[in-house]
Amino acid sequence: xxxxxxxxxxxxxxxxxxxxxxxxxxxxxxxxxxxxxxxxxxxxxxxxxxxxxxxxxxxxxxxxxxxxxxxxxxxxxxxxxxxxxxxxxxxxxxxxxxxxxxxxxxxxxxxxxxxxxxxxxxxxxxxxxxxxxxxxxxxxxxxxxxxxxxxxxxxxxxxxxxxxxxxxxxxxxxxxxxxxxxxxxxxxxxxxxxxxxxxxxxxxxxxxxxxxxxxxxxxxxxxxxxxx
Numbered sequence: 001x002x003x004x005x006x007x008x009x010x011x012x013x014x015x016x017x018x019x020x021x022x023x024x025x026x027x028x029x030x031x032x033x034x035x036x037x038x039x040x041x042x043x044x045x046x047x048x049x050x051x052x053x054x055x056x057x058x059x060x061x062x063x064x065x066x067x068x069x070x071x072x073x074x075x076x077x078x079x080x081x082x083x084x085x086x087x088x089x090x091x092x093x094x095x096x097x098x099x100x101x102x103x104x105x106x107x108x109x110x111x112x113x114x115x116x117x118x119x120x121x122x123x124x125x126x127x128x129x130x131x132x133x134x135x136x137x138x139x140x141x142x143x144x145x146x147x148x149x150x151x152x153x154x155x156x157x158x159x160x161x162x163x164x165x166x167x168x169x170x171x172x173x174x175x176x177x178x179x180x181x182x183x184x185x186x187x188x189x190x191x192x193x194x195x196x197x198x199x200x201x202x203x204x205x206x207x208x209x210x211x212x213x214x215x216x217x218x219x220x221x222x223x224x225x226x227x228x
Contacts, residue, residue, distance in 0.1 A: 094176030102132035133159035
């Protein structure tokens, strides 16, 4: 069987957009004979699409990127149930082993043990709607952050971190990594998600101090837009 790629890509000025069709696992329940609970799985092409648009040089700063993820849901059917969406899911090498929550007026350091996964609902120390999350090197010389404004609307939403810096290895076989993501947990039916729905975060890079400063910049621009 030949599988043709289904997708598109385009670029205009400082923005690049891609759309991709995706495969999903479908289950068939068999109620035959002695093994009435037998379930088989097969891969099918989902009729919706995933997309992303990356806008560079936001607010005139080359180190600020706006990342927009979108899902185009099928017009037919009874919904596609629950899903977790990371916007985006960022993996960094094992040198990035310091984790922070940016709370608009403060920076909160998180202790994340090797092998520990911190999902959004496990952040009692964060404010209800934190502005950003940052992962940095031990000397703070290199960092990457995600900033959101109004993206998180339920207690299940939030920033997720994973510390897999202990995996080790050398060169291309070095699997040690850290992960940071802005996670949304949704149900297509109960959240009435049909047609094309999109969500945006800002990505910043630099030193730890730079990332905090750039999140301050983003916050000020967003506040100014709200009160125009």
